[in-house]
Structure formats: structure tokens, C-alpha cells
Amino acid sequence: MLVPILATLGGLVALAWSADKFVMGAATVARYLGMAPLLIGMIVIGFGTSAPEMVVSAFAAADGAPEIALGNAFGSNIANIGLILGVSAILLPIIVKRGILHKELPLLVVVTGIAWMLMSDGELSTGDAGVLVLLLAVLLTWQIMSARQHQGDDLEKDVERSTGDRAMSKRAAWTWLVVGVVLLVLSSRLLVWGAVEIAESLGWSDLVIGLTVVAIGTSAPELASAIAAVRKGENDLALGNVIGSNLFNTLGVVGIAGLIAPAVVSDELLTRDLPMVMGMTLLVVIFGFRWRRDGRINRVEGVALLVLWIAYTAYLVLNPS
Numbered sequence: 001m002l003v004p005i006l007a008t009l010g011g012l013v014a015l016a017w018s019a020d021k022f023v024m025g026a027a028t029v030a031r032y033l034g035m036a037p038l039l040i041g042m043i044v045i046g047f048g049t050s051a052p053e054m055v056v057s058a059f060a061a062a063d064g065a066p067e068i069a070l071g072n073a074f075g076s077n078i079a080n081i082g083l084i085l086g087v088s089a090i091l092l093p094i095i096v097k098r099g100i101l102h103k104e105l106p107l108l109v110v111v112t113g114i115a116w117m118l119m120s121d122g123e124l125s126t127g128d129a130g131v132l133v134l135l136l137a138v139l140l141t142w143q144i145m146s147a148r149q150h151q152g153d154d155l156e157k158d159v160e161r162s163t164g165d166r167a168m169s170k171r172a173a174w175t176w177l178v179v180g181v182v183l184l185v186l187s188s189r190l191l192v193w194g195a196v197e198i199a200e201s202l203g204w205s206d207l208v209i210g211l212t213v214v215a216i217g218t219s220a221p222e223l224a225s226a227i228a229a230v231r232k233g234e235n236d237l238a239l240g241n242v243i244g245s246n247l248f249n250t251l252g253v254v255g256i257a258g259l260i261a262p263a264v265v266s267d268e269l270l271t272r273d274l275p276m277v278m279g280m281t282l283l284v285v286i287f288g289f290r291w292r293r294d295g296r297i298n299r300v301e302g303v304a305l306l307v308l309w310i311a312y313t314a315y316l317v318l319n320p321s
Contacts, residue, residue, distance in 0.1 A: 003197075008190075018180045019180070025168075025175070025179075055188040056068075056191060056192060068195060069253075073257070075210055079219040080219055093298045093299060096287075096288030098293065104247075109281055111247055132250070139247065191214065280305070283304075
């Protein structure tokens with residue numbers, strides 16, 4: 001039991017560290033290769049912040065543990081909202097810009113609903129996964145075209161600003177890109193192995209271990225980024241990062257895992273976890289809504305989000321089978 005615990009903890013730490021280095025390296029390499037800042041913000045950073053979830057879920061699906069993959073994706077979405085946005089808003093209230101409130105947040109609600117509908121028959125088939133990946137491609141294309149036509153998109157500005165001060169040499173950028181990818185793969189393999197061993201030893205289901213230990217671990221990079229942004233007074237970045245990460249998790253992470261290994265979707269995921277994902281997403285919309293002006297998620301609302309996440313996680317730990 002000790003070895004799986006150490007493997008899981010070591011995998012989580014290495015995963016968080018390597019994901020940050022991968023994002024820095026990939027963004028800088030993209031700049032040196034002449035990629036437009038818009039594409040860096042929408043694609044490189046978008047994929048990069050969800051790299052832990054993508055790699056972990058891909059290996060979990062390939063290893064015959066698809067419920068860890070699904071739990072990781074949707075558990076990360078819940079942690080992103082409850083833990084990351086909650087903590088960020090408690091430290092400093094979050095500004096919700098009108099553009100994000102009217103475009104990206106409703107889009108996240110719709111995407112969550114589509115994923116829920118596709119899995120409502122109790123199965124994540126290859127066809128369902130293909131639809132999610134196709135929607136991700138369409139979304140990226142639409143976002144890029146829309147932002148080109150309407151310069152100054154709020155989410156685009158936020159994501160670009162989050163990496164604007166990370167300058168490094170070309171050699172260092174390529175080094176961290178390669179090292180980050182290698183460590184992502186190795187740490188993900190270690191994490192999945194340790195998590196499965198712990199789940200089997202404790203009698204926890206793969207779904208619960210994915211929703212808790214694995215999800216919290218893969219959300220660690222976003223939490224670190226959010227806290228760093230708050231310290232700089234740029235706490236609105238936390239919302240942009242969470243929305244982007246949740247979109248990629250729902251479409252890319254779930255889609256890729258389903259393409260690797262179609263999965264049976266448990267009743268618990270359909271009746272407990274997906275409603276929680278949707279409810280937390282709608283709460284962000286409600287908390288942030290203001291008529292004809294920028295909204296704000298205040299400290300009290302941040303506490304509410306954090307308490308909901310703690311209560312949900314506690315319930316899973318006390319009812320792990």
C-alpha cells in the first residue's frame with residue numbers, strides 16, 4: 001500500500017511541475033516559429049493547461065480503466081469551479097467580463113449538456129467520442145475566426161496576458177517542451193498505476209478515485225496559475241483559464257479517452273456527477289450575471305463554491321464504492 005501511495009503523490013507532484021514547464025516551453029517555441037499570438041492563446045495554452053487531464057485519461061483508458069478517465073475529466077471540471085474559482089474569489093473577487101458572460105460561459109453550459117446527452121444511454125461509444133472531438137475542432141476554428149474578426153476578445157486577452165511575461169531563450173524553450181512532454185507521460189503512467197492500486201486496496205471504485213485523487217492532482221497546475229494571477233492582481237485570469245480548461249476537458253479529454261476505449265457510463269456519473277458539473281457551471285453564470293455590465297464573483301459566492309466542492313468531495317470519500 002505504501003508504494004502505490006508514494007507513486008500517486010510523486011506522480012501528482014511531477015505532473016503539476018511538468019505541465020507548467022510544457023506550457024511555458026510550448027508557448028515560447030510557438031512564438032519563435034512565428035505562430036500568431038491568437039493561435040498560441042487558443043490552441044497551445046488551451047491544450048497545455050489540459051495536458052495533465054488528457055495524458056492521464058488517455059493512459060487510463062488504454063489500461064482498461066475508463067472510469068478513471070471519465071472521473072478525471074468531470075472531477076477536474078468540478079474542482080476547477082469549486083476549488084480554483086472558489087479560492088480565487090475568496091482571495092480577491094473575480095471580475096466576469098460581459099464578453100465571457102455572453103459567449104464563453106453559455107458555450108460551456110451547452111457543451112456540458114451535449115456531453116451529458118451523448119452519454120445518457122449509459123455508454124460512451126466511439127461515435128459519441130468522435131462527436132466530442134469534432135465539436136472541439138469546430139469550437140477552436142470558430143473561436144479563432146471570431147477573434148480575428150472582432151479583435152479584443154476578452155478570453156483571448158486574458159489567456160495571452162497569462163503567458164506574456166514568460167520570456168526564455170529558444171534553446172531553453174525547446175528543452176522545456178521536450179522535458180515537459182516526457183515527464184507528463186512518465187508521471188501520468190505513475191499516477192494512474194498508483195491510483196488504481198489504491199482504489200483496489202481500499203475498495204474504492206475507479207470512478208471515485210478519478211473524481212477525487214486524480215482530478216485534484218490534474219487540476220493542480222490551474223490552481224497554481226490562479227493563485228499566481230491573484231497575487232499579481234489579475235484574478236480575472238482564473239475564470240478564463242477555468243472556462244478554457246473545462247471546455248477542453250469535456251470535449252477533448254472525454255473524446256480522446258472514448259476513441260481509445262469506448263466505456264460503459266455508470267448510473268452514478270449520470271445521476272450524481274454530471275448534474276454536479278452542470279449545477280456548478282450554472283452557479284458561475286448566476287453569480288457572475290449583471291445586467292448590461294461586467295459581473296463579479298464576490299467572496300461570499302467564492303465561499304459557497306468552495307463549500308459545495310468540499311461537501312461533494314467528502315460525500316465521495318465517505319461513499320467510495
